[in-house]
Amino acid sequence: MDFSFSSSFSLFFLTFWLSSLPRTATARGGERSLDFSGFMEHKLAYYSRKLSEDQQPTIGADVARGYMTNVELEKAVVEFGQRCSHISRIYSIGKSVEGVPLWVIEISDKPGQEEAEPAFKFIGNVHGDEPVGRELLLLLANWLCDNYQKNSLATLIIKNVHLHILPTMNPDGFSLRRRNNANNVDLNRDFPDQFFPLNDDLDSRQPETKAIMSWLKERSFTGSASLHGGALVANYPWDGSQDKRKEYYACPDDKAFQHMASAYSRSHYNMSLSQEFVGGITNGAFWYPIYGGMQDWNYIHAGCFELTLEISDVKWPSADELPVLWEYNRMSMLNLVASLVKTGIHGRIFSSYNGRPLPASITIKGINYTVKAGRSFGDYHRILAPGESYEVMVIMPGYKSKGTHILLEDEAMSVDFVLDPEEEIQMPLQPRSSCNCSCNDNQKLELLKIFGRSYLEISLVFAFILAFLWFLLKRKSIFNLLKHRKLAGQKRPVSV
Incomplete structure (x- = not known):
């Protein structure tokens, strides 16, 4: 803006009596x-x-x-x-x-x-x-x-x-x-x-x-x-x-x-x-x-x-x-x-499917203006006058809209949103392990080597786990046998 009040005085009243007035600070x-x-x-x-x-x-x-x-x-x-x-x-x-x-x-x-x-x-x-x-x-x-x-x-x-x-x-x-x-x-x-x-x-x-x-x-x-x-x-x-x-x-x-x-x-x-x-x-x-x-x-x-x-x-x-x-x-x-x-309302918007932030749009009922959430964090910051009730709506293509009613007082309010996809999202099908006709013999051989090595390592780990479980089971049986002999002749509590 560009209005000069003092300039107007100088232009119109300087020759009359403005020069005789005391000068105060410019931010009057x-x-x-x-x-x-x-x-x-x-x-x-x-x-x-x-x-x-x-x-x-x-x-x-x-x-x-x-x-x-x-x-x-x-x-x-x-x-x-x-x-x-x-x-x-x-x-x-x-x-x-x-x-x-x-x-x-x-x-x-x-x-x-x-x-x-x-x-x-x-x-x-x-x-x-x-x-x-x-x-x-x-x-x-x-x-x-x-x-x-x-x-x-x-x-x-x-x-x-x-x-x-x-x-x-x-x-x-x-x-x-x-x-x-x-x-x-x-x-x-x-x-x-x-x-x-x-x-x-x-x-x-x-x-x-x-x-x-x-x-x-x-x-x-x-x-x-x-x-x-x-x-x-x-x-x-x-x-x-x-x-x-x-x-x-x-x-x-x-x-x-x-x-x-x-x-x-x-x-x-x-x-x-x-x-x-x-x-x-x-x-x-x-x-x-x-x-x-x-x-x-x-x-x-x-x-x-x-x-x-x-x-x-x-x-x-x-x-x-x-x-x-x-x-x-x-x-x-x-x-x-x-x-x-x-002041105002602040928050973040996430996807219920994968938890990722969403660059959704935030609208207020009765106010024809849209604020966009950030792409990296899904964060939004909406300036609003305090002391008012607002209906906040969040919109994102591919997701169900979600809204809430708030009463904004003098201090800022934090309101996060989690949006659900419009349709159930299915995980993409995994590709078949077998190669198609375009794979050459060298590729097949390399895959067999990799998978064969992986299966051998898994088998060894699995055998070790079974041996360890057998050892624990055998130890427990021996412990119970000794305990049973020690407690022979004593009265044990009855469970109903």
């Missing part, structure tokens, strides 16, 4: 210094956001001072991987237009290994002139490393989630200090759209967009968030509407997304206090519609619940304010990742 939220009516504030916000798309002011070198360059960011990622190799792995998902690697930090107690655990990804710097996310994501990675086995929340995340952090999706835009990438394309309008045939031509998509799409084909993510600047709100699908009108356009998992967005907003220092967005959250189409966005594409095509997080009222605040922005957003980022294991 509910602490805005001006008291506009809801209507006027909303109109200005909408106009300002649209204006920021068309007019992209040049960012001066003085404003960029204090932020890591792309070279410094790459160095910080590599150093993190070396320092925290016990809980991390560094890999690249591709390159930008200018050939800058898109580095990802994976954080887990078993990095690089496939586990029956949910995965979450953070993506920063989607727009080149919104760099706060790339700085905060490096701080998040280092905080987790420093607090593993010391802080319960850090330990919970590292042991139970595979966290993937892409600090910058648009390194070229950052270097150019502008919103779009090196080809002057807005990456958050470059994904296939559900309502309009935008970006359907694979060859016309940007390399950064292709990298994200390929990444999600290779890896399954349960949840995700991209970090933006220009407002202070947690945005959730849908981002667009079918008729292009600005209206609340709910996706099938609207309640679950509201819960996710609220989890971030309530943990934030002041996002939930927003006078513009109730509770600090908003439906994207209700704020203003966009098309070709990454958020909706994640949910539709990758089975990933993604939020668009606006974490700073100013797109490119002074680097001096980064420590404050980090403290304001730290608990929100941690709690959002931890919510993957603290």
Whole structure:
């Protein structure tokens, strides 16, 4: 998302009296210094956001001072991987237009290994002139490393989630200090759209967009968030509407997304206090519609619940304010990742025939959305709003469907399924031991040698077992005879 509230003030009110007001931290939220009516504030916000798309002011070198360059960011990622190799792995998902690697930090107690655990990804710097996310994501990675086995929340995340952090999706835009990438394309309008045939031509998509799409084909993510600047709100699908009108356009998992967005907003220092967005959250189409966005594409095509997080009222605040922005957003980022294991339903799906995991589909009655279980472990992780009753159904071709009714409370619930085949599966018939006419004499002779040797070995073992049993029987008979003689003349108990 890309709304700049402070930019709108600078454009419209700077000449009147804004310059005389004291400047507060950029993540103001509910602490805005001006008291506009809801209507006027909303109109200005909408106009300002649209204006920021068309007019992209040049960012001066003085404003960029204090932020890591792309070279410094790459160095910080590599150093993190070396320092925290016990809980991390560094890999690249591709390159930008200018050939800058898109580095990802994976954080887990078993990095690089496939586990029956949910995965979450953070993506920063989607727009080149919104760099706060790339700085905060490096701080998040280092905080987790420093607090593993010391802080319960850090330990919970590292042991139970595979966290993937892409600090910058648009390194070229950052270097150019502008919103779009090196080809002057807005990456958050470059994904296939559900309502309009935008970006359907694979060859016309940007390399950064292709990298994200390929990444999600290779890896399954349960949840995700991209970090933006220009407002202070947690945005959730849908981002667009079918008729292009600005209206609340709910996706099938609207309640679950509201819960996710609220989890971030309530943990934030002041996002939930927003006078513009109730509770600090908003439906994207209700704020203003966009098309070709990454958020909706994640949910539709990758089975990933993604939020668009606006974490700073100013797109490119002074680097001096980064420590404050980090403290304001730290608990929100941690709690959002931890919510993957603290809420929702989780489990594994097996076959009753051979006990193997099944990549079955999980559906919820009344919610037109399907989650797929993992192929290796048959594990699934379904984000759902707590405090609701759900009918869960598991479907797998060749197996009988199975369902159950659950009441999901505040904590996560584990529900495993064992599916029965639709028809009784019979073991395949063993091939006859005799060779057909295609076998030659040498093959027959070799088989006879093998089988003859096997029969001889089995016969010897069997003879030894019979001899041992005969010895035991003979010994017992002798023992009973001696005992009978010893007890002669004594009265024995009677069994009825």
